Amino acid sequence: MEPMMPREILDAVLGELHELAAATPVEPRAGELLRRLRADRLRIAVLGEAKRGKSTLINALLGRQVLPTGVVPLTALATTLVHARRERVETVGPGGRRETHPLSALTDLVTEAGNPRNRRAVSEVTVYLDSPILTGGIELIDTPGTGSVHTHNTEQAERALGVMDAAVFVLCADPPVSAAELELIARVDAASVATFVLLNKSDRLDAAELAQAEAFTADTIRTRLGRGLRIYPCSARTALREGSDPGLDVFLGDLTAYLAEGQAAGLERSLARHARELAEALRDQVRVTLRADALGAEAEAGRVRAFRECLDNLALRCEEACDLARAQVGHLIDEMNLDAQRAAASTCAPTGTRLEAWLASEGAALPVAQSEQHGSELVLAWATRTAEAWRAERSEHLANAVAGLRERLADGFARDLAAVREAARDLLGLKLSIAATDIELTADPRFHYAPPDPHGPAGMLASAVRTRIPGPAARHRVQRRLLASVPEALDRQTGRARASLQQRMTKTLTALLAALAERYNQYRQGLEAALIAAETTGSLGAAETASRRAEFEAHDRQLCTVIDQVAVLCQDRGVSLVEVEAR
Numbered sequence: 001m002e003p004m005m006p007r008e009i010l011d012a013v014l015g016e017l018h019e020l021a022a023a024t025p026v027e028p029r030a031g032e033l034l035r036r037l038r039a040d041r042l043r044i045a046v047l048g049e050a051k052r053g054k055s056t057l058i059n060a061l062l063g064r065q066v067l068p069t070g071v072v073p074l075t076a077l078a079t080t081l082v083h084a085r086r087e088r089v090e091t092v093g094p095g096g097r098r099e100t101h102p103l104s105a106l107t108d109l110v111t112e113a114g115n116p117r118n119r120r121a122v123s124e125v126t127v128y129l130d131s132p133i134l135t136g137g138i139e140l141i142d143t144p145g146t147g148s149v150h151t152h153n154t155e156q157a158e159r160a161l162g163v164m165d166a167a168v169f170v171l172c173a174d175p176p177v178s179a180a181e182l183e184l185i186a187r188v189d190a191a192s193v194a195t196f197v198l199l200n201k202s203d204r205l206d207a208a209e210l211a212q213a214e215a216f217t218a219d220t221i222r223t224r225l226g227r228g229l230r231i232y233p234c235s236a237r238t239a240l241r242e243g244s245d246p247g248l249d250v251f252l253g254d255l256t257a258y259l260a261e262g263q264a265a266g267l268e269r270s271l272a273r274h275a276r277e278l279a280e281a282l283r284d285q286v287r288v289t290l291r292a293d294a295l296g297a298e299a300e301a302g303r304v305r306a307f308r309e310c311l312d313n314l315a316l317r318c319e320e321a322c323d324l325a326r327a328q329v330g331h332l333i334d335e336m337n338l339d340a341q342r343a344a345a346s347t348c349a350p351t352g353t354r355l356e357a358w359l360a361s362e363g364a365a366l367p368v369a370q371s372e373q374h375g376s377e378l379v380l381a382w383a384t385r386t387a388e389a390w391r392a393e394r395s396e397h398l399a400n401a402v403a404g405l406r407e408r409l410a411d412g413f414a415r416d417l418a419a420v421r422e423a424a425r426d427l428l429g430l431k432l433s434i435a436a437t438d439i440e441l442t443a444d445p446r447f448h449y450a451p452p453d454p455h456g457p458a459g460m461l462a463s464a465v466r467t468r469i470p471g472p473a474a475r476h477r478v479q480r481r482l483l484a485s486v487p488e489a490l491d492r493q494t495g496r497a498r499a500s501l502q503q504r505m506t507k508t509l510t511a512l513l514a515a516l517a518e519r520y521n522q523y524r525q526g527l528e529a530a531l532i533a534a535e536t537t538g539s540l541g542a543a544e545t546a547s548r549r550a551e552f553e554a555h556d557r558q559l560c561t562v563i564d565q566v567a568v569l570c571q572d573r574g575v576s577l578v579e580v581e582a583r
Contacts, residue, residue, distance in 0.1 A: 006569060010268055010275075011037055013565050017275055017282075020555050020562070024285070025529060026278055033271050033278075036139075041082070042259070042267045045141040045164035047188055049181055052170040053200040053236050058142050060239035060248060062131045067142055068107045077110040077118060077125050081140040084128035092124035103127070136259050165270035166194040173202045173213045173233060179399070180508065182224045193266040194258055195229060197221065202247060203235040230254070268569070276566040280433045283559040285530035290552050291428040292534035303427040308531055310423040311524050317416045318520035321409055322513050328405050329509045333502055336394055340498040343390040344490040351382050352486050359479050368474045375482040383489035391497040398501065402508065409512075413519060420523065 014034040021030040036043065046054045055067040058081070067079065089101040091109060101109065108114035110125055134140070141164060167188045171177050177185075189195045199217055202210050214231050222228045232254075234247030258266075292304045358378060363371045424430040 007037075007264075007268060009565060010272060010569055013562055013569070014271065014275055016558060017279055017562055020282060020558055021278065024282065025526065026281065029274075030278055033274055037267065037271055040137045040264070040267065041139050042137060042263050042270075043080075043139045043141060043165045044168060045143055045166075045188075046168045046170060047143050047184070048170035049178075049184075050144070052172050054170050055142055056240060057168075057170055057198065057200060057236040057248075058140055060236040060245070061133045061140070061252070062129065063133075063243075065240070066103065066106070066127065066129065068111050077115070077122060078144065079106075079110050079125045079127055079142045081127045081129055081131075081134060081142070083131065083134035085130055086128065087130055088128050090124075090126045090128070091122050094121045136256070137263060138259065164192065165267055166196075167192040168196045168198060170198050170200050171217060173199045173210060174204050176213055177217050177220050180504070180511070182220065185221060186224055189225060189229070193270045196251060196255065197229050197231050198251060199231050199233040199247075200236055202233040203238055272566050272569045276563060279559050279562045279566060281526055283556060283563065284432045285526050285533075286552050286556045286559065287430050287432075288424070288428065288527055288530035289533040290549065290556065291430050292531050293549065293552075295428065304531065304534070307423050307427045308528070310420055310427075311528055311531075314416060314420065314520050314524045317412070318516060321412055321516050321520075324412075325405065325409065325509060325512050325516070328401075329505055329512075332398060332401055333505055336398070336501060336505075337498060339394060340390065340494050343386070344487070344494040347386050348487045348490055351379075351386070351490065352483055354382065355379060355482060355486060359482070363479075364475075368478055371475070372478045372482065375478070376485070379482060379485055379489050380493075383486075383493040386490060387493035387497040390494055391501065394497075395501060398505065409516070413516075416520075417523060420527070 011034070014030070014037055018027070018030040018034050021027040035041075046058055048054055053069075055069045059065050059067055059069065062081075066081075087103055089103060089106055089109065091099050091101065093099060106125075106127065109120070109122060115122065169185055169188055171181060185195075185197070197217070199214060202213075205213060210233055214233050218228060218231050221231075232247050232251040234251060235245050236248065239245035239248045288307075292307070295303050355375065355378065359371070359375065363375055366374065421432050424432045
């Protein structure tokens with residue numbers, strides 16, 4: 001008998017894992033892994049912050065407008081696109097109820113406008129399309145943007161990281177890549193077998209600006225990851241409107257080449273990693289069930305109750321961690337607001353003195369109208385530089401404070417999971433394989449605003465009135481007006497810098513709260529299900545109880561075998577076991 005090839009081994013392993021996951025919360029996920037292997041489907045998630053043009057990009061790849069797009073964060077639910085001759089939308093709703101809809105219903109299903117906060121309780125959305133891009137054995141996932149004002153959008157995007165194989169990360173050419181996006185790219189790249197980075201909306205920049213943005217993005221990502229990723233400048237809007245875009249054409253060529261040469265191996269690597277995680281989680285649950293059942297039979301149910309209390313405490317600890325994050329970020333914002341006021345006030349007198357000196361020298365040599373125009377421009381420029389200097393100093397302070405908060409939360413999370421492991425060891429005599437996952441919290445210190453035009457219609461009218469006054473009186477009024485504008489300009493520009501930082505901190509908090517809830521629930525819910533299974537087993541008759549125990553013991557042995565087989569497959573496919581265990 002000829003030995004099985006790695007693909008056949010993986011198929012057998014996933015089939016066995018699907019059987020072992022029957023009637024557990026992860027059964028659908030295990031079944032999906034097996035189906036994707038047999039269908040040769042590589043799942044590519046399109047990820048990025050809100051308003052980077054992800055849905056427009058997918059529409060451009062499809063060659064037509066399918067996904068809803070707009071000028072505000074629109075996508076509320078992750079949407080999977082697969083190939084089919086009969087085009088339709090299928091959803092999974094409450095109780096697993098499946099429904100079929102026409103493509104025209106998509107806006108009502110996946111957008112904040114049509115389905116605010118997912119009030120329809122839709123858990124899955126799949127769009128079936130007869131599109132060439134989907135015929136090569138890939139599935140595309142359109143995800144809500146991270147950093148959105150809607151917390152549930154970030155949660156949806158987080159979940160996509162757990163089911164994807166490869167990733168297309170969408171950045172924007174202007175503004176450039178942010179610190180928050182860098183951290184997300186690092187997480188995506190660690191979880192992906194192939195990562196493509198698109199610099200969308202490149203049509204907003206001229207050739208020189210685009211070259212600068214591309215170089216900056218490439219260098220920044222290389223520094224963060226320790227290796228380079230190719231950057232694809234493109235305009236999804238142009239491609240959708242005109243049928244093609246040079247940058248997007250290059251990306252499609254490279255994607256097609258990857259699918260032809262590396263799709264099979266990439267799919268196997270990704271599915272092997274997912275299988276290992278599922279098998280270890282299932283083994284933990286089976287062992288908790290067996291041990292809790294045994295202790296109940298030995299009249300030591302108090303230990304089981306104590307372990308359940310430890311799991312219940314995870315929910316409390318999660319709430320406390322979220323409260324800590326809210327309090328700390330709120331304190332940072334309050335502190336920043338006060339500091340912005342102090343910064344504007346402390347530079348008011350020096351700026352006024354500087355303006356007086358200019359008015360007495362260069363300004364005095366100019367006609368009154370020109371003196372007012374140049375003086376207004378100088379005040380705005382000085383106020384803007386003051387605000388930018390304050391922003392740079394404050395953003396560094398925020399970055400340090402945020403790093404400290406992230407470490408504090410990560411340490412607390414690790415301690416909480418260690419407490420669960422210790423409780424399992426001390427109360428149940430078990431060594432669980434759960435490992436702490438890092439919690440990211442990154443401030444984005446970008447400073448974006450468009451300075452107001454000091455010579456708009458109102459300003460021009462006031463200037464005309466002042467400069468028509470003859471002689472020294474006109475110049476005196478202009479000087480007085482310019483000096484009076486200094487505190488207003490400083491307050492306005494510093495306020496814009498403050499508002500920009502506050503917006504980013506608010507988005508950071510939103511993403512953090514979603515990540516905390518996801519991490520804590522990930523470990524608590526599976527083990528709670530295991531305790532419920534133990535209670536059910538203990539309530540059965542003697543013969544049935546013995547049969548269930550034997551079944552769980554057999555599952556434990558099978559899962560150990562599955563984990564060993566997957567470990568070998570991961571090594572054969574070049575997946576670091578350290579990397580797998582750290583995820």
